[in-house]
Each structure stands twice: as C-alpha cells, then as structure tokens.
Amino acid sequence: MPGLEVEFNDARSQQFMHCWCSGMLRALREGPLLPLAPGSEVYRFTWIPSSRGSFVIRIEHLGPVHSLHVKMTGMEEGTLALDRRVLLTPTQWQAVQQRLAEARFWSIDRFFASRGLSYLDGSEWLFEGGREGRYRVLSLHSPDPEGPERAIHDLGVFLVELAGITLPGGQLY
Template identity: 80%
Template sequence: MPDAFPRGAFALALWPGLEAEFLDAHRQEFMHCWCSGMLRALKEGPLLPLAPGSEVYRFTWIPSSRESFVIRIERRGPVHSLHVKVSGMEEGLLTVDRRILLTPTQWQAVQQHLDAARFWSLNRFFSSSGRVYLDGSEWLLEGGREGHYRVLSIHSPDPEGPERSIRALGAFLLELSGITLASGGLY
C-alpha cells in the first residue's frame, strides 16, 4: 500500500495549547502507519504529487469512539470542490462519499480561515509538558500548494485556547461539507 504521507511528516505532534512534542523515530513510524491506515480506510490516497496549478487541503478527524471523516478541498484551475467521506461501522464501508462544487466566495472563506489559523506560517509552539491523553480526537490538517506540503497533527484542539483558529477552520470545513455529527460534535 502506498504511504499517504511523506516520510518525516510526523516529527512534531501538537497537544492542546499548541504544546509541541517532537516524536522519536518509533513514534513517527507509528503515527505514519496509523494515519495512513485511517486514510486508506476512508479510501483516500496521498495528496502528493500535486497537479500543476492546483491547491489542496485535507482535514481528517479521528475520534477515539466513533466514525472518522475526511474533508478534502481542492482548487484545480477555476474549479473549487469539496469531497467528504465518513467511515462506516464496518471496515471498508463509507456512510458518506460525496463531492460538491464550491463557489469562489466559499473558497475565499476557506483561505481566510487558513490565514487566521496561520496554517502555512505557524512555526512557534509551546514546549511539551509530557502529558498523555487517553481520549479525544486526532485532527490532521494537510495542505499542498506551489510545491509546498504541510501537515499539522493536533490532539483535540481547545476552542478557547491558542489553537482556537485551527479548530474554527475544522468546524468551518465541517459546515461546508453538510455532514452533521452525533451528540458531542467536534472534540
């Protein structure tokens, strides 16, 4: 099976409060394999290589106790689209698999959320306090444009903490996708 992420993409994990944890080679390999497996289950492949003139972002939500989903938005020339997939309870089944066209206004709103979250420029994190979380969700935010790729792996971003703009980006993509979550919503 092809890798869904470039090697080394998981050198840094972020915890609530944007506390950084630099992962050793063993944990990087675990995250790489685990997240690649989740994307394969959602019938998603790697974002790279990018088609010339395209831009793509993918939000993968992996909760501890319910179905995962992925929302991928793309710009290919003048066409903007969103593709949403929700895993089913049985392995290999998707309960949602649909693509919708986005308006230029919606694409601009996505860009504004990306800018507010400093997706491409976020480079200062707090040092890790060594916390371990046994519950919550993993948020993977990936992007590719103009020959650049970035992935942020964030555990359960706090809506009131320093990562609130990243959480707002995920919530906005969820809203655009039209899917609704069971009780509890995003966490």
C-alpha cells in the same frame, strides 16, 4: 486535559502514530495529495476520534473549479457511510482561504504535538495542504476552542459546516 495522555519518547511509538494515521486515510480511500497538478491547491482535514467513525474533508482548486469531497467511515470495516463531492462557489473558496490565513496554516511553526504524547481519549486533527510545490501538515489533539489553537479549531468547524456533516453529539472535540 490532565489524565488523558500517556507520555512516550521512543521512535517506535512515533512510527506507530504515523502508520495509524496512514491506515485511517487508506480506510477512507484517500490517496496522497502529492504530486499536485500545476496551478492547483488542495487541503485535507482528517478527524480521527477515539470512539466513533472518522471523516475526511478534502478541498481542491484546479483551474476554475473549486470542490469539496467528504468521506465518513462506515460501521463495517472497509465501508464508507458517506462519500460525497460538491462544487464550491468562489466565495466559499475565499472563506476557506481566509480561515487558513487566520489559522496561519502556512506559517505556524508547530507541525506536531510538542511533547511526544500519546492520548487515550479525544480526537486527532490532521490538516494537510499542498500548493505551489509545497506540502504542509499540522497534527493536533483535540484543539481547545478557547485556547491558543482556537483558529485551527474554528477552521475544522467551518469545514465540517461547509461539508454538511452532522456529528453524533453535535460537536467536534
């Protein structure tokens, strides 16, 4: 959206963004996704808004077990407002796989925002995945639900619904 971004081109600003995302994952008590156990598959969606608490949804497939783990930051630093794990049915796992395919997660050619922009408002959407010895990351800022990033937006909305998260204001942005 016009007026919400500030352009930066230096490596220090890019490094800051990567450190910021890593810090948020530490605050949510999330470790690295790699290395993966043989035959396992994992996906993680981290939502980092500019003005409220963040959350992470991690979905894992290990052997016959499919699970979802959701965490939300608390009001006080170092606390979690939510830390819940649920088992998924094979049908739910297939629905996740379908939405990943629709979003072209493993084949899309854009991993990070293209013009080296830093935003002053909105939210950062970080999708990570690991399977068959591969790791992939996709970082977007407030994907447009009606634009070319619609399938990515729909994937995020689906994961929030699957996790049973109720957001203040009712929607992802």
